[in-house]
Amino acid sequence: MLYDLNYLRAVKAAQAEEQKVQRLKDQLAKAEAEKREAEKRTKAIATSDTAVGMALSAPFRTAGLTADTADALNYVLSLPLKQFGELIEAAVAVEPETSVISFICNSIEKQPDELNEKGRRLALAREWFAYKKDCESFVAWQKANPDKLSWRTKPASNAQYFLMWRTAQYLGIEQPFNCKSGEAHDWLMEHGANLRLKSVAEAIQLIEEAFHG
Secondary structure, eight states, X not given: OOOOHHHHHHHHHHHHXXXXXXXXXXXXXXXXXXXXXXXXXXXXXXXXXXXXXXXXXXXXHHTTOOGGGHHHHHHHHTSOHHHHHHHHHHHHHHXXXXXXXXXXXXXXXXXXXXXXXXXXXXXXXXXXXXXXXXXHHHHHHHHHOXXXXXXXXXXXOHHHHHHHHHHHHHHTOOOOOSOBXXXXXXXXXXXXXXXXXXXXHHHHXXXXXXXXX
């Protein structure tokens, strides 16, 4: 081929343009990846327990409630509809223009200690039933899988250590450390575990006291 300076220049220019296009494509791909990552982080933040909690509590915080009355608010919002309706009906006769949220906040502000205590009782009762359900589920799994024992040799879980700590505190004894999951399970079974709530009867009593005590 004859040496053609114009041709070589054209080829070189075309290659330069291709490289420029590729750089732009790479930059675009990077920008899109960063955008996806930013959207992912934003969604994670917006749906986190903290963000959801702040969003749901905002109206009550604006109305004047604080974290000190969280148990009381939980109790009031958990009231049976019939009981809550009776309270609303009585309030309507006195202050018909009051908003529901103002009514709730005013009710809590009038007796915060009493309602907080009822809220704590309710929380303990719910915790007992959840714990009882977990225990029954695990017992059923053990019966259905008697040959699966590998879980016993694994390190004790954080939940087991927490429950052992709470049980030891309740009984005034030493908490075991550096134990296997099976050892922790046996220790909890031996010492009764969630001793703050000893029976179904006590849990039911807590609920009765919370709503009617």
